[in-house]
Amino acid sequence: MTIKLIDLIPKIEGDILTVKGNFNNLTINDGYVSDLLSDVMANAKDNQAWITIMKHLNSVAVASIANIPCIIFANGVIPNSDVIDKANEENICLLASKLSSFEIAGRLYTMLHSK
Amino acid sequence: MKVCEAAVSNSLHEHWAVPDEVKDGREFILNPPEPELVLDYEIESRNYAKAGKASSDIKLTLKQLGVDPSVLRKIAIACYEAEINVVAHSKGGKMHANIYDDRVLVILEDEGPGIEDVEKAMLPGFSTADELAREMGFGAGLGLPNIKKNCDAMHISSRLGYKTRLNFFVLFDKLINGNTNEQ
Numbered sequence: 001m002t003i004k005l006i007d008l009i010p011k012i013e014g015d016i017l018t019v020k021g022n023f024n025n026l027t028i029n030d031g032y033v034s035d036l037l038s039d040v041m042a043n044a045k046d047n048q049a050w051i052t053i054m055k056h057l058n059s060v061a062v063a064s065i066a067n068i069p070c071i072i073f074a075n076g077v078i079p080n081s082d083v084i085d086k087a088n089e090e091n092i093c094l095l096a097s098k099l100s101s102f103e104i105a106g107r108l109y110t111m112l113h114s115k
Numbered sequence: 116m117k118v119c120e121a122a123v124s125n126s127l128h129e130h131w132a133v134p135d136e137v138k139d140g141r142e143f144i145l146n147p148p149e150p151e152l153v154l155d156y157e158i159e160s161r162n163y164a165k166a167g168k169a170s171s172d173i174k175l176t177l178k179q180l181g182v183d184p185s186v187l188r189k190i191a192i193a194c195y196e197a198e199i200n201v202v203a204h205s206k207g208g209k210m211h212a213n214i215y216d217d218r219v220l221v222i223l224e225d226e227g228p229g230i231e232d233v234e235k236a237m238l239p240g241f242s243t244a245d246e247l248a249r250e251m252g253f254g255a256g257l258g259l260p261n262i263k264k265n266c267d268a269m270h271i272s273s274r275l276g277y278k279t280r281l282n283f284f285v286l287f288d289k290l291i292n293g294n295t296n297e298q
Binding site: 037046061 | 163164166167170171174184188191192195196199251252253255257258260261264
């Protein structure tokens with residue numbers, strides 16, 4: 001029920017936006033999909049990967065506050081460099097994928113539940 | 116009739132959320148004792164780029180004082196939601212964190228424009244957020260309910276056209292000097 005983030009990246013056709021190498025040992029055990037920040041704070045749990053299209057600086061703040069180690073931006077959404085800088089500072093991994101939130105969540109779910 | 120409505124909507128509204136087991140909740144909020152440490156912040160209206168700085172700083176300070184990570188998470192969420200409320204709805208305000216050995220009391224006071232109906236504002240899903248707040252991923256009407264959920268006691272008071280004041284505290288699992296919290 002736990003996977004390494006680096007094993008997820010090729011499965012979701014993802015790219016790492018933050019500094020590579022900092023997250024080689026990062027593991028995740030669940031995921032959460034939401035574009036409402038208050039909902040993420042209320043319902044996401046520690047060590048989940050968060051799939052969203054919200055690319056504002058506030059997303060990094062919410063991830064930091066809710067102990068979310070990884071944000072996956074769906075639909076080809078790419079945040080600005082200030083957001084990426086902030087994520088590096090906060091030690092949060094940012095991934096980007098052209099796939100939809102649904103597709104990413106499906107592939108993550110399959111990986112987590114096929115072991 | 117109009118005059119009567121105005122009088123009603125202009126009255127002071129308040130909401131208390133203090134569970135029975137938190138016996139000193141109201142008294143502590145109404146007459147807070149002298150804190151061990153006070154952190155003060157200014158919060159700017161509509162500045163979403165800066166929003167969250169005060170909350171991160173409070174979280175970091177309490178982390179350094181040895182507060183348990185699960186308690187820290189509750190504090191950070193409540194602080195962040197409260198800070199965002201001031202950014203999104205008010206003309207700006209102040210945020211203070213009063214740190215004691217058994218809890219943190221957070222006080223926010225803004226410069227208005229006040230809340231017409233505090234009880235309504237407490238309802239999950241009720242929101243008066245503008246387009247900008249919604250674009251930023253807020254405005255779902257979950258802010259105050261999230262604060263209530265993550266703290267041990269809260270009080271909010273407001274009057275339309277005047278300031279809004281929000282106080283809440285979160286108890287630590289154990290005293291930050293290392294003893295067990297008897298609360």
